[in-house]
Amino acid sequence: MKKVIVAAVVAAVAAFIGHRFLQLKEMALTSRDVPVKHLNCHYLKNIEYGAEDITILRDGLAFLSTGLNYPGMPSFSDENEGNQGKMYVLDLLHPRPTPVELQIRGELDLSSFNPHGISAYIDEADDSVYLFVVNHPHHKSKVEIFHFVEENTLVHLKTITHPLLHSVNDIVAVGVESFYATNDHSFPNEALHFLTVLLGLPWCDVVYYSPKEARVAADGFMSANGINISPDKRYIYISDILDHAIDVYERQEGEQLVHLKSVAVGSLCDNIEVDHRTGDIWLGCHPNGMKLLMYDPEDPPGSEVIRIKNIHSEQPVVSQEYADNGHVLIASTVAAPYEGKLLIGTVFHKALCCDLK
Numbered sequence: 250m251k252k253v254i255v256a257a258v259v260a261a262v263a264a265f266i267g268h269r270f271l272q273l274k275e276m277a278l279t280s281r282d283v284p285v286k287h288l289n290c291h292y293l294k295n296i297e298y299g300a301e302d303i304t305i306l307r308d309g310l311a312f313l314s315t316g317l318n319y320p321g322m323p324s325f326s327d328e329n330e331g332n333q334g335k336m337y338v339l340d341l342l343h344p345r346p347t348p349v350e351l352q353i354r355g356e357l358d359l360s361s362f363n364p365h366g367i368s369a370y371i372d373e374a375d376d377s378v379y380l381f382v383v384n385h386p387h388h389k390s391k392v393e394i395f396h397f398v399e400e401n402t403l404v405h406l407k408t409i410t411h412p413l414l415h416s417v418n419d420i421v422a423v424g425v426e427s428f429y430a431t432n433d434h435s436f437p438n439e440a441l442h443f444l445t446v447l448l449g450l451p452w453c454d455v456v457y458y459s460p461k462e463a464r465v466a467a468d469g470f471m472s473a474n475g476i477n478i479s480p481d482k483r484y485i486y487i488s489d490i491l492d493h494a495i496d497v498y499e500r501q502e503g504e505q506l507v508h509l510k511s512v513a514v515g516s517l518c519d520n521i522e523v524d525h526r527t528g529d530i531w532l533g534c535h536p537n538g539m540k541l542l543m544y545d546p547e548d549p550p551g552s553e554v555i556r557i558k559n560i561h562s563e564q565p566v567v568s569q570e571y572a573d574n575g576h577v578l579i580a581s582t583v584a585a586p587y588e589g590k591l592l593i594g595t596v597f598h599k600a601l602c603c604d605l606k
């Protein structure tokens with residue numbers, strides 16, 4: 250009898266694990282291939298080690314974070330070669346926009362600078378531009394706040410660390426020292442996080458930080474990745490990359506977030522940019538997560554750009570705007586629109602400037 254019970258338990262556990270691995274394959278969209286859908290694009294000069302995140306100011310100045318080194322992802326930047334993490338700026342109003350490296354002044358250790366998600370904040374009191382950058386020196390998570398001055402200089406103002414900010418992917422600034430940040434891991438420990446994903450436990454969260462408080466503002470994500478804000482600053486959008494969905498929250502008094510809806514996108518969407526004129530959501534996505542994790546130069550991971558129109562209406566319109574099989578652009582993470590142009594960045598490859606008209 251005892252043997253029968255043990256055999257039944259072993260069979261049940263095996264069946265459960267088998268079922269979870271099948272779910273994991275579905276989560277990673279392992280059997281998905283997207284047909285190529287190109288735009289008129291050219292590679293941006295000087296961007297050879299990825300531009301994981303890009304954001305564009307209303308006056309056409311774009312900021313790019315480059316050279317990300319992220320556990321489990323290929324990276325071709327190397328601090329020993331002098332091509333480690335850097336920030337770039339480019340002026341989209343220029344007839345031939347070219348990224349220029351931003352000079353960083355202040356106390357920041359540049360040899361371990363490893364920039365990831367970014368967000369710009371304009372202080373309406375004096376039009377000062379602040380750039381918030383997620384930084385992973387030695388694979389830790391920190392948020393660096395810079396003041397953008399002159400044409401190509403960032404002055405480092407402050408480094409923020411907090412136990413709640415343990416696996417930060419992206420941020421959206423809502424004040425000169427306050428922001429929302431996504432954690433893409435439920436635990437900083439890779440094995441524990443993998444276990445929660447395997448068991449289907451949506452334990453990742455989004456943290457609100459200000460000099461007065463740090464707290465979990467939203468939770469229930471399988472893996473919270475991109476985050477951004479509507480042009481009227483009333484709504485926050487969060488990409489749950491493993492749930493293939495964009496979650497919409499309303500900001501309420503005291504920076505409380507109230508969940509309004511979840512919009513399915515059918516892809517592993519990374520960072521979120523918002524068209525400042527139309528409010529359309531633009532997403533840089535990974536069509537197939539397995540190809541990204543098991544990087545094979547012969548069969549590289551592809552790229553996909555998805556747009557959501559009228560996200561607050563009863564029927565948001567989700568459309569694919571660009572797709573590539575990895576032969577032009579590998580592993581897109583962000584798509585930033587500006588007046589008929591679209592910048593597309595990647596984890597570790599190049600970046601494109603495309604015409605939308």
Ligand SMILES: [Ca+2]
Binds near residue numbers: 366
């Ligand atoms: Ca961002």
Ligand SMILES: [Ca+2]
Binds near residue numbers: 520
């Ligand atoms: Ca991201």
